[in-house]
Amino acid sequence: MVHIIELETQNGFPDWDAAHGGEEPELEPLSEDDYGDIFPSAWEEAAAREYLIKRGVSKEAAAYMGIGYDPEDARVVFPVRGAGGELYGYTGRTVLMEQDWPRTRQYAKSKDYLGLPKKRTLLNHHNVTDATRRIVVVEGPIDTAVAQSHLLSTPAGKAWAVVGVLGSTLSKYQIAAIVDHGLPAYLFLDDDEAGTLGLYGDDRRKGAVQKLKVEVPVFVPCYPQGSFATDVGGLSRRDFLAALKNAQVEL
Secondary structure, rough: OOOOOHHOOOOOOOOOHHHOOOOOOOOOOOOHHHOOOOEHHHHHOOHHHHHHHHHOOHHHHHHHHEEEEEOOEEEEEEEEEEOOOOEEEEEEEEEHHHHHHHOOOOOOEEEOOOOHHHHHOOEEEEOOOOOOOOOEOOOHHHHHHHHOOOOOOOOOOHHHHEEOOOOOOHHHHHHHHHHHHHOOOOOOOOOOOHHHHHHHHHHOOOHHHHHOOOOOEEOOOOOOOOOOOOHHHHHHHHHHHHHHHHHOOOO
């Protein structure tokens, strides 16, 4: 097994468009033999399991998404795969409280591994299958895992797939991937300024709603009135499912 630290890439690869102009080359997936099994299952590691339970992630969802654990850096790690299951990297979130972060080196809440091409991929994309009837689009990995947990707890859970854009805006590649499935898209971004900009854009650029609604039915769930949650990961199961049920189609 290749040492995890040797596999790590903090800043990813440089932006191809900025450096060369034009379209980026085809994505090359990572070797499954070399990189597909480098982290132990998160649920088998006490620190990771306790963190996931605290955040509202179920054992079923952790297995469904293939969530692992990086013990060297105290992070739950999420494999980022393509629609066909091909691996493109990992994204990780620390399980440590900020006061417990290592002070002897640079440390951050989030970290990507293996040059993850975030703008060209969707977290949990491999769980969009022929059985999927609706796609829920959220921002971060914990949002993705919590939303997937809520849906898997319902009888029709696997008819809904949750994908994470790992940011507050959808790239042209992510838009194209969602359109390619031809399914209704529920855009459940964070309830903040960045999320609103990602949904509706501004005078300089279109948001995800404008880009997607000409191709697929688009719904924008609302956060419940009086809720202190500003992201999907902070919603209760009841509030999350009610928001999906009550979402209105964007015209």
